[in-house]
Amino acid sequence: xxDCRSVHRCSPARRLTPELSGQRRIEHIESIRNQxxxxxxxxxxxxxxxxxxxxxxxxxxNGSLSGVHPVDLSAHVLTRLVERTGIDPATIDDxxxxxxxxxxxQSSNVGRYxxxxxxxxxxxxGITVNRACGSSQAAFEQAAHGVIAGQYDIVVAGGVESMSxxxxxxTRTTGQPYGPRVLARYDNFPFNQGTxxxxxxxxxxxxxxxxxxxxSRSHARAAAAxxxxxxxxxxxxxPLADGSVFDTDEGLRRGTTPEKLAKLKPSFxxxxxxxxxxxxQISDGAAALLxxxxxxxxxxxxxxxxxxxxxxxxxADPIMMLTGPIPATEKLLRRTGLSISDIGAFEVNExxxxxxxxxxxxxxxxxxxxxxxxxxxxxxxxxxxxxGGSGAILMTRLAHHMRAxxxxxxxxxxxxxxxxxxxxLVELAS
Ligand SMILES: CC(C)(COP(=O)(O)OP(=O)(O)OC[C@H]1O[C@@H](n2cnc3c(N)ncnc32)[C@H](O)[C@@H]1OP(=O)(O)O)[C@@H](O)C(=O)NCCC(=O)NCCS
Numbered sequence: 309x310x311d312c313r314s315v316h317r318c319s320p321a322r323r324l325t326p327e328l329s330g331q332r333r334i335e336h337i338e339s340i341r342n343q344x345x346x347x348x349x350x351x352x353x354x355x356x357x358x359x360x361x362x363x364x365x366x367x368x369x370n371g372s373l374s375g376v377h378p379v380d381l382s383a384h385v386l387t388r389l390v391e392r393t394g395i396d397p398a399t400i401d402d403x404x405x406x407x408x409x410x411x412x413x414q415s416s417n418v419g420r421y422x423x424x425x426x427x428x429x430x431x432x433x434g435i436t437v438n439r440a441c442g443s444s445q446a447a448f449e450q451a452a453h454g455v456i457a458g459q460y461d462i463v464v465a466g467g468v469e470s471m472s473x474x475x476x477x478x479t480r481t482t483g484q485p486y487g488p489r490v491l492a493r494y495d496n497f498p499f500n501q502g503t504x505x506x507x508x509x510x511x512x513x514x515x516x517x518x519x520x521x522x523x524s525r526s527h528a529r530a531a532a533a534x535x536x537x538x539x540x541x542x543x544x545x546x547p548l549a550d551g552s553v554f555d556t557d558e559g560l561r562r563g564t565t566p567e568k569l570a571k572l573k574p575s576f577x578x579x580x581x582x583x584x585x586x587x588x589q590i591s592d593g594a595a596a597l598l599x600x601x602x603x604x605x606x607x608x609x610x611x612x613x614x615x616x617x618x619x620x621x622x623x624a625d626p627i628m629m630l631t632g633p634i635p636a637t638e639k640l641l642r643r644t645g646l647s648i649s650d651i652g653a654f655e656v657n658e659x660x661x662x663x664x665x666x667x668x669x670x671x672x673x674x675x676x677x678x679x680x681x682x683x684x685x686x687x688x689x690x691x692x693x694x695x696g697g698s699g700a701i702l703m704t705r706l707a708h709h710m711r712a713x714x715x716x717x718x719x720x721x722x723x724x725x726x727x728x729x730x731x732x733l734v735e736l737a738s
Contacts, residue, residue, distance in 0.1 A: 354601045355602055356451070357600060357602050358707055359613065360393045361704035362596055362704065363542055363594065364385060364546050365543050365545070365554055365557050366557045366593040366691050369589070369592075370472050372548060373472070377413055377470070378407070378592075381593075382422035383427075384594065385466060386422055386426040393598055393610055394609075398431065399461070399462050400432050401460040401462055402435065402451075402460060402464070403423050403432065404419065404435055404447040404465045405418055405419030405422060405435065405436045405447060405466055405467055405696075406444030406447045406696040406700065407695075407696035408440055408696040409476065409477075409479050412474050414696075419435050420433065440695070440724035440728070442722040443699060444465065444699035444703075445699025445722055447466065448703055449619045449730060450465070455599055456616075461604050462600045463599050465700060466597060467696040467698075469591075469592065469698075472592050486499065497627055499626060499629065501659065502576035502660075504627065505587070505630060505662050508628055508662040508663065508666050509662040511666075512665065512669060517566055520569035523585055526689040530685060533686060534556060558691075559691045560690055569585040569586065572585045582662075586660065588660065588687075588688035588689055588692065588693035593697045593698075595704045597704065614706075614718070614737050616732070616734055618643055620636050620639035620640040620730075621636060622635040622636040622639055624728070624729070626727035629725065631723070632724060633656055633722065633723050633731065635729070636729040636731035637719065638671075639731070646733070648672060650716075651681070651719050653684060653709055653710060653718045653719075654720075655703075655705060655719070656682060656683060657721070657723060658689045658690075684709065702720050702722070703732070710734070710736050711738065716735060716736050719731060719732070719734075
């Protein structure tokens with residue numbers, strides 16, 4: 309076999325099959341996969357591991373982080389990532405950054421300006437990606453794929469959103485975002501995530517009380533995690549202009565009960581079941597993960613936390629909008645050969661309570677025991693959902709939770725505007 313290290317742009321698959329093409333090449337790769345089992349990425353392919361993951365505390369709307377520009381908030385987590393790992397920022401091949409509302413303070417490639425705000429060499433590039441609420445989960449996947457493909461040795465994935473400074477939906481206030489053909493296809497339906505959540509609650513038959521019980525549990529779990537110090541290692545406190553330091557997720561309402569939530573008025577339709585207490589909160593926050601190969605990590609004296617195992621993306625009905633995590637998870641499980649019982653922790657973004665609830669029903673995670681693995685630290689209902697930052701925040705929480713509890717496999721999935729979803733599987737590496 310030709311030594312592919314001397315061949316420019318030689319992909320890992322090409323390294324395995326230099327003389328084959330088309331169907332024969334696919335069969336050859338399949339036969340190698342079969343020899344190693346479905347979970348093996350192939351002997352020649354680099355692996356992607358996360359060696360550090362940090363996040364800001366999540367700030368509530370117009371709360372502690374609202375005075376911090378999202379570029380500076382991003383720079384804050386980038387700076388801490390480098391401090392914690394001791395790596396030279398000049399060695400970072402790229403910064404892949406999620407952000408949803410790319411207008412105003414978030415308009416001009418936040419990822420790039422964040423590297424400059426962090427004081428990193430101008431040679432370190434940055435890109436801002438948008439897959440709606442799953443933006444920084446997609447950023448993490450892209451970073452892992454780039455490492456596996458051999459394009460990156462060291463790459464940062466993460467994201468940010470300041471929903472205080474750039475309100476949800478503001479990018480849709482000019483122009484016609486969907487275009488006439490989509491509107492014709494869907495009978496001029498005004499795509500709306502709140503309406504989608506109502507439709508899911510109807511379809512799966514969730515009562516208001518069931519939704520509010522789920523939401524109260526999210527607050528209780530988040531409170532327990534905060535009190536146990538579960539987030540202490542991963543949170544990088546943010547110094548504020550008034551000289552104080554912001555260090556704890558701010559949205560939590562201790563003592564939330566279904567009875568208290570029963571008093572809240574529906575937010576989207578008069579006779580609906582979705583309201584401020586069973587929806588994700590409007591928030592500000594950022595997170596960053598350092599992704600590299602196990603070999604590079606060893607050279608740098610860094611211990612991997614989790615290894616990227618697999619990912620899947622799927623689309624679903626854009627009107628119901630938020631059911632994508634179901635097919636994305638099913639696809640991921642099929643690809644990996646794992647079953648739901650092999651996975652020790654799930655971060656299923658709590659965009660609205662019916663989203664993880666419907667996901668749990670469809671994936672067969674319904675017993676009380678099973679539910680202990682679903683959003684074990686609470687979720688966005690309790691602590692907030694800073695859109696473009698949330699994917700990286702969830703992955704940061706998941707990786708640290710897996711390490712702290714010696715969990716082999718963890719799965720993250722998030723619904724995304726337009727009806728898509730990402731699902732990502734990581735494996736404990738240390
Ligand atoms: C649902 C939503 C519209 C509610 O917005 P809002 O009405 O501005 O919400 P607020 O935070 O002001 O809360 C409304 C009321 O509920 C109360 N409330 C909220 N959570 C509560 C809780 N856990 N316990 C008791 N009261 C609660 C608030 O105190 C407030 O009461 P007040 O009016 O007396 O001050 C908004 O949070 C939302 O859009 N969330 C979803 C965001 C989203 O779509 N993200 C993308 C996902 S796909």
